[in-house]
Amino acid sequence: MAAPAKTRWDLLITLTAAPFGSDTTTTALRLLEAVLRRGARAQVWACGFATTLTLRALEKGKPPDLLDLRASHPAPAALIGSLLSAYPETFAWQVCRFCADDRGALDHVDGVDVRSFSRFAGLLGSSGTTVYLGGA
Amino acid sequence: VGGTEPKAPTHLLVETADWGGDGKGGGFALAARVLAGAGHRVVLVLIQDAVSASTAAPASLRDVLGSGVTVLVDEFSLRQRAVAVSEVPAGAEVVGADRIAELLLADGVKVVWH
Numbered sequence: 001m002a003a004p005a006k007t008r009w010d011l012l013i014t015l016t017a018a019p020f021g022s023d024t025t026t027t028a029l030r031l032l033e034a035v036l037r038r039g040a041r042a043q044v045w046a047c048g049f050a051t052t053l054t055l056r057a058l059e060k061g062k063p064p065d066l067l068d069l070r071a072s073h074p075a076p077a078a079l080i081g082s083l084l085s086a087y088p089e090t091f092a093w094q095v096c097r098f099c100a101d102d103r104g105a106l107d108h109v110d111g112v113d114v115r116s117f118s119r120f121a122g123l124l125g126s127s128g129t130t131v132y133l134g135g136a
Numbered sequence: 137v138g139g140t141e142p143k144a145p146t147h148l149l150v151e152t153a154d155w156g157g158d159g160k161g162g163g164f165a166l167a168a169r170v171l172a173g174a175g176h177r178v179v180l181v182l183i184q185d186a187v188s189a190s191t192a193a194p195a196s197l198r199d200v201l202g203s204g205v206t207v208l209v210d211e212f213s214l215r216q217r218a219v220a221v222s223e224v225p226a227g228a229e230v231v232g233a234d235r236i237a238e239l240l241l242a243d244g245v246k247v248v249w250h
Contacts, residue, residue, distance in 0.1 A: 010241055023184040023213070024152070030212065034237035129240060131247050 017134025084111035155189030
């Protein structure tokens with residue numbers, strides 16, 4: 001019997017948590033950064049309101065920190081875009097077209113793919129470990 | 137703090153919800169103890185609001201700590217809530233995102249995230 005084919009991705013994070021509703025987005029980004037630093041391959045499937053995280057319009061429009069006006073904190077869209085640039089071969093961020101359509105969220109930062117939900121089963125099959133974060 | 141930690145846990149339970157009071161996070165306590173009692177390797181990670189359990193130290197967490205389950209507490213979540221590492225009960229280990237990432241990527245790990 002032939003050995004099973006090696007999965008293409010080590011980790012799939014299915015992210016449905018609404019941004020800013022809890023710490024979940026921060027947790028996901030922290031873990032992704034740590035996973036990618038280890039040289040692993042990770043992909044994200046963003047569903048529900050998480051589809052708005054990577055909107056191009058939000059990339060540079062973050063309000064100032066009123067407690068520290070000189071501070072500069074990247075918006076999630078900018079942070080995800082920088083991870084996609086830093087790890088082009090080992091990181092993918094994919095947005096559910098159905099959820100994005102529903103929210104008028106179709107213009108995303110470079111590197112983000114908007115894909116049909118019908119691809120989701122394929123993502124599950126190509127990933128070693130799947131983690132579901134959130135609640136739509 | 138510390139404890140014997142398996143390198144490749146069979147079950148990685150990640151709790152994000154508040155554990156004490158009216159919180160819903162304590163459900164993993166029973167699951168972790170039952171799995172460990174059945175001979176499985178179990179790591180319980182407390183992250184986000186679940187780090188409240190490390191300071192309140194409810195009886196359910198003390199039971200988990202005494203059942204052979206490895207309990208890890210996320211350092212970033214503690215810092216975000218101004219909780220000192222010294223408040224984490226003996227037997228639990230404070231870790232960063234790198235350690236949790238290592239566990240997520242372990243061969244054959246079964247992750248349950250709540």
